Amino acid sequence: MSGERVLLLGGKADFIRKAVECGLEVVNIQKPSGFAPALLEHCRQLHVLDYQDVPLVTALAEAMHRVRPFTRVLTQTEAALVVAGHLTSHLGLAGNGVEAVRILHDKRALRTLLNHKGIGEVAFLQGATREDAQDFVRRHGAAVLKPAMGSGSLGVRKVRSPAEADKAWQWADRSGLTDFMVEELLTGPEFSVETFSIGGEHTVLCVTGKDTAGRFVEVGHVVPAPLPTETAEEIGRFVRKVLDAVGLIEGLAHTEVMLTPDGPRVVESHSRRGGGRINELVQLVHGIDMDTLALKVALPGQGVPTVPAAAGAAATRFVMAEPGRVTSVDGVAAAAALPGVREVKVGVAPGDVVRPAQWSEDRCGHVVVYAEDSAAAERLARQAVDAIVIRTVPDDEAIAAPLHHRLAEVDEVLDPFASRVDQQVNT
Incomplete structure (x- = not known):
């Protein structure tokens, strides 16, 4: 196998097969929950570890890069995006570094940047209290309460009154996800x-x-x-x-x-x-x-x-x-x-x-x-x-899992750079 040597975080066997067909030499890091025997067919190396454990994956990437350098760190896996950006910057490689990827990963950072530059401004609150959220709804008429990070509409709640804001805040407390933001409700297709x-x-x-x-x-x-x-x-x-x-x-x-x-x-x-x-x-x-x-x-x-x-x-x-x-x-x-x-x-x-x-x-x-x-x-x-x-x-007990349990089911944390102590408290 020859070609550009890349470090690929996550990905299913079909994606890695496509990488090899493009002429890439693939070193793959998979979470234990993502391992499948079919991956072995396409990789020069396969390492099974939690790529959201940033210190561990950084040490491994450094060691491999010293022996045989990578040209890129790649991923199309949501949970690995910000880690790939971090490794790109840390190893000094071409591609999207941690700053740009982190802005896209953190909805507050993206909203702050766009509002600052006057690109489609949207009112929002970060680090808000329950009272702040209620007051925001009074001023804007309706709002959205959502996790500051994540995808797939995970945990997004619509609120149209201060009373609904209070209920949504109670739900957020029960959900086990504490890092929420509030922004005005957008309407349209x-x-x-x-x-x-x-x-x-x-x-x-x-x-x-x-x-x-x-x-x-x-x-x-x-x-x-x-x-x-x-x-x-x-x-x-x-x-x-x-x-x-x-x-x-x-x-x-x-x-x-x-x-x-x-x-x-x-x-x-x-x-x-x-x-x-x-x-x-x-x-x-x-x-x-x-x-x-x-x-x-x-x-x-x-x-x-x-x-x-x-x-x-x-x-x-x-x-x-x-x-x-x-x-x-x-x-x-x-x-x-x-x-x-x-x-x-x-x-x-x-x-x-x-x-x-x-x-x-x-x-x-x-x-x-x-x-x-x-x-x-x-x-x-x-x-x-x-x-x-x-x-x-109906099966109320079966469907009542809070959001942090749902993340545990897919072996994912929203912010891999948060302290492991914080993550343990929320699981």
């Missing part, structure tokens, strides 16, 4: 912008339409977003300004945007590709595999990609169910048999628990479809999801 950057130049790959059904956890995506060309271009220009302000140098970014009556506003942004099957949608419509783009930044001479025009449209719709314990799952074969359906996956079976939809991890499955235009793709995706019926019975 929501989109995400998928971008790829080289040398600080940002290319918009597509604008993705998002359906939240009035909640924070998305229930569907469609590519391309059903938008007039000039509106899509406006949103793209806005996101490029955001990424310039952050100082993102290279690689993928996934920026969620609300198109408010006052113009585009950032919801959050991440230095990785979007989840929720967005990569599959982009591949179907534009013929671009964002995983491969993310990996090719480590190769010499990588230039700005050409984005083919959209050919048709693709949509994903997520399978949801009433919270409780699953008693039956029906209709999967019927959904898969519909013309234009490309993929159907359901991740629950009888005996499993469906939790309230507080996080993207709480969704029960998905369908992916392809059609001639965005409207047809969305209709087909709804039809396919409607064919799937998951029946549950």
Whole structure:
């Protein structure tokens, strides 16, 4: 095996296979919970340890880099992003350093930066008390209470009155997550912008339409977003300004945007590709595999990609169910048999628990479809999801796990640079 030597944090076997196919020599670090035998086929070395243990992973990376230097530290794993930025800066490598990645990881830091630069300003509070939150709602009419770090709409709560703010604050206390922020409630249709950057130049790959059904956890995506060309271009220009302000140098970014009556506003942004099957949608419509783009930044001479025009449209719709314990799952074969359906996956079976939809991890499955235009793709995706019926019975004890227990289930902490003592208190 030869080629550019990269340190890759996390990632599934298919992603690492793509890295090898790009000509990269991969040294992979996996959490014990992420280990799978299939990883061994593609790696020059595989180290099983908690890459969110910053002192430990830094010492290991230093030692390996001294023996045979890396050219990049790469990841598309949310829990590893800020650690990858730290290692990039610490080892003096090319790529996105810890400052830019940390701003995207910490929603308070991103909001502070954008407000300071006058880019889509949004009122918010950090380090607030319960009384501060109630007063904020009185002044702004409505607000959002959310963890300062994290993704997938984990723990996001909408409050429309001081009384609701009080209840949300009580819920936050019970959740075991103490680092929350409060910001004004944005209104309008929501989109995400998928971008790829080289040398600080940002290319918009597509604008993705998002359906939240009035909640924070998305229930569907469609590519391309059903938008007039000039509106899509406006949103793209806005996101490029955001990424310039952050100082993102290279690689993928996934920026969620609300198109408010006052113009585009950032919801959050991440230095990785979007989840929720967005990569599959982009591949179907534009013929671009964002995983491969993310990996090719480590190769010499990588230039700005050409984005083919959209050919048709693709949509994903997520399978949801009433919270409780699953008693039956029906209709999967019927959904898969519909013309234009490309993929159907359901991740629950009888005996499993469906939790309230507080996080993207709480969704029960998905369908992916392809059609001639965005409207047809969305209709087909709804039809396919409607064919799937998951029946549950109430099980209050099973669905009552607080948020910090949910993070423990996926072996993740929100801030790997927080003291281990603080993390132990919250688990």
